[in-house]
Amino acid sequence: MDSQAFREAATATIDEIITYFDTLNTRNVVSSVEPGYLRKLLPSEAPQEGEPWADIQKDVEAKIMPGITHWSHPGFHAFFPCATSYPSILGELYSSALSGACFNWICSPAVTELETIVLDWLAKTLGLPPCFLSTGPTRGGGVIQGSASEAILTAMVAARDKYLRETTVPAASPLTEEEQEREDAIMIKRSRMVALATTRTHSSARKAALILGVRFRAIRVREEDGYALTKDGLAAALAECKAQGLEPFFLAATLGTTDVCSVDDFAGISEALQGWCAPPGGPGEVWVHVDAAYAGAALVCPEVQAATRIGLVGRFHSFDMNMHKWLLVNFDASCFFVRDREWLVQALSVNQAVYGNKASDGGLVTDYREWQIPLGRRFRSLKIWFVLRSYGVKGLQEYIRRSISMGEAFADALKARSDLFEIVTGPSFALTVFRLAAKEEGASLEERNALTRALYAKVNATGKMWLTSTELDGRFAIRLMTAVRTTEKEHIDMAVKTLVEVAEDVMKG
Amino acid sequence: MDSQAFREAATATIDEIITYFDTLNTRNVVSSVEPGYLRKLLPSEAPQEGEPWADIQKDVEAKIMPGITHWSHPGFHAFFPCATSYPSILGELYSSALSGACFNWICSPAVTELETIVLDWLAKTLGLPPCFLSTGPTRGGGVIQGSASEAILTAMVAARDKYLRETTVPAASPLTEEEQEREDAIMIKRSRMVALATTRTHSSARKAALILGVRFRAIRVREEDGYALTKDGLAAALAECKAQGLEPFFLAATLGTTDVCSVDDFAGISEALQGWCAPPGGPGEVWVHVDAAYAGAALVCPEVQAATRIGLVGRFHSFDMNMHKWLLVNFDASCFFVRDREWLVQALSVNQAVYGNKASDGGLVTDYREWQIPLGRRFRSLKIWFVLRSYGVKGLQEYIRRSISMGEAFADALKARSDLFEIVTGPSFALTVFRLAAKEEGASLEERNALTRALYAKVNATGKMWLTSTELDGRFAIRLMTAVRTTEKEHIDMAVKTLVEVAEDVMKG
Incomplete structure (x- = not known):
């Protein structure tokens, strides 16, 4: 496809997208196809010869659209929203043209730097405490993850690493006999560690524990507490773990649970942890991650910041919200903040000679590969930047x-x-x-x-x-x-x- | 931004993208900005009022482009390529408009079904054995992951789960005293498990082991073997693990290592495992994952399929290649295949009432959330479909x-x-x-x-x-x-x- 063909194809696609949004309410919300519908419509192998774009494009409406459930339909009241907006689409468009595996700063400095800047903008807009800013007092900062599941997994990995670092002597490489004994000791310690959540916490907490191979306990929350975790509930769970010889190292707290949008009692959590054997700030403290995947968007409004007492999350360790749910940026844009970025780097940095370069080796820059599970990453901050600027904070508040x-x-x-x-x-x-x-x-x-x-x-x-x-x-x-x-x-x-x-x-x- | 404003903005963006590609060789490949350049150019907070698009767009060339390293530049000979192409960009464009969190089939049947179909197309095009097809004899299939790092992590989680299922009695829920003893036993077992790779395997293998919290050993590979893992090398490593009381459960083999593009000896690996205490196919067998992130693209050519004896991977458990490297699809599109999809589902399925629906509960459909780390997912198969159809198999072969x-x-x-x-x-x-x-x-x-x-x-x-x-x-x-x-x-x-x-x-x- 040459430049001219692309211009025509893209112009036609833009027209289709506009018509799609303008006539969305004439479609049914949920697709009504039967399982296996598409296999009947498509050949069983890729074509040997290239096909003209016109043939491909007409299949989108004819074969794909019947199988689409319309998440932007005005009658979509299911689950949570999965946003999109015109400025966000423009961000994706630029990003796909500038495609790169931007794992290091030098792989495209703008990709790293814009991400740091717009996540600072977002943290301020949401009223998060300064400890989550890249310019804040505790070397904190934000990073875009693909989903809240990735964010909680990343937090749990960092929490486990931090806990082990604070409570054991780590094994060094190469593994001498003595180092092997240390590795053995860490493995035994790991086998006693337990991650906590509640019976209303999103399933990604359980999934993260499953991936890490650590024990997991869901604390029962009750209707009379609005399905929120309370001080007493947490204190009882901590005591039970202790009685069983287990070591809690991680708690998933929620601002807006999946089923009912309940908000855990942040002040109560803090108090229960004060009474724990390793109190907040001390070695072996329990890492608290706040999952605000959906409801976090509402923090753009000062009245929501006040009602949720959002400043209290400054006592915790990490916070995550998905702009791709309720904040007009299309999937994926999960915005994950930590109070100390070194916790991520220490847990996730794995070096390889081929990625060495002057800026990274000199410690001058952020290499986001050390803040996440994957190595490579897309240019996702562009769509966030476009949305924040197009709507402005007031526009976002009005929408929420x-x-x-x-x-x-x-x-x-x-x-x-x-x-x-x-x-x-x-x-x-x-x-x-x-x-x-x-x-x-x-x-x-x-x-x-x-x-x-x-x-x-x-x-x-x-x-x-x-x-x-x-x-x-x-x-x-x-x-x-x-x-x-x-x-x-x-x-x-x-x-x-x-x-x-x-x-x-x-x-x- | 209304429809008309979007039409103008998108048309201008398309023009910019075409000009970008047409004049790419007039730019320097690598950005030469100094660390921190962008913070000096942008305000420290999001704007309160929305800004007109024209003001935003002009900042792309003025402030972002100086910080871009151009991965599509003809003089880009670094690392590996990170592809993009016009048909792929069109796929992203549609996908961003149809934004949804397509974790279940019903969330957009086309998203799931097109993915299954195009990954079957791809598996056939690459000459993978039929066991990796969704229609194949072993209930295999493909799924798009965000990166090869996610794919190897997913494979390792499934491998650990399979190994434990085959060699222990799993603990059920709720945890009675007896179940707690079982949980303890599994934890002890886990602490003896070890994942293997080589000194030339990509760092994502070590990172996956680190995330899982399992031991990791890198087998030294030698220049005289072309930096490839050999039968003898693997046999010696297995024996050493046994002598230390460790239990190997996973091996990362590579088709095209990061540094030098060496290819591990698949036949030799197979033979070494035959001699292992749990031979291939038996309970407690070692899961072999083939990482072909970059070089896998070349398998579109029959002569490469023959030279690499790719059919041998049918003895292994999973295979991964990134279309977003050398196969003209923009980041992200890591194509991950397993020989038995139940291995993934058994390891990664975590249910939550709110996601229940007739099609899923009836077992009629694929829910890709059970094949991956995150819950939600984008419509990534569209760009793969567009690229396979636009170029045709012959076009891809010619390019490779x-x-x-x-x-x-x-x-x-x-x-x-x-x-x-x-x-x-x-x-x-x-x-x-x-x-x-x-x-x-x-x-x-x-x-x-x-x-x-x-x-x-x-x-x-x-x-x-x-x-x-x-x-x-x-x-x-x-x-x-x-x-x-x-x-x-x-x-x-x-x-x-x-x-x-x-x-x-x-x-x-």
């Missing part, structure tokens, strides 16, 4: 406030029909979790679950909106999220209208 | 053959000046490693290294090309790679001319 107020309006509408609906949790960060009201006094859990399931299936079957569900202490519940960029008040009104109609039907039948 | 023959021409030119140059290894997969010839008989290693370093520094200082270096058994050596899409014979001629002139200078001085 609109999502939150639509969530409140939705919950109010359900409350006004308490004959039909019971709110289980929320609205919290534009997420409301609800179920059908009891049809009659003394209705069993099974009956209520069955009716709520019927409501859920029928509303989703309209194709005009997509809701997802969860289970809370045996109760089947529906989640409705109002944070997609294209969603307007009219779509929420339609959602309420549909829910009321179907609920009335289900209650009758 | 051109890279290889330019590498041969380069090496021949150095051989013709054996008064100036000594080839250390290659040409192998378009990579030649060389140093300055000895100035006089009996020149010390230090003298020769110093002169080669001088040559290296002076050639890179021209700005017109970028070479990287390595160290082989104490010998400083220069690597020159000829696999960038834009590189033509004339650029190789210029590289030779420059090298000869500078070498003559250095030899004289």
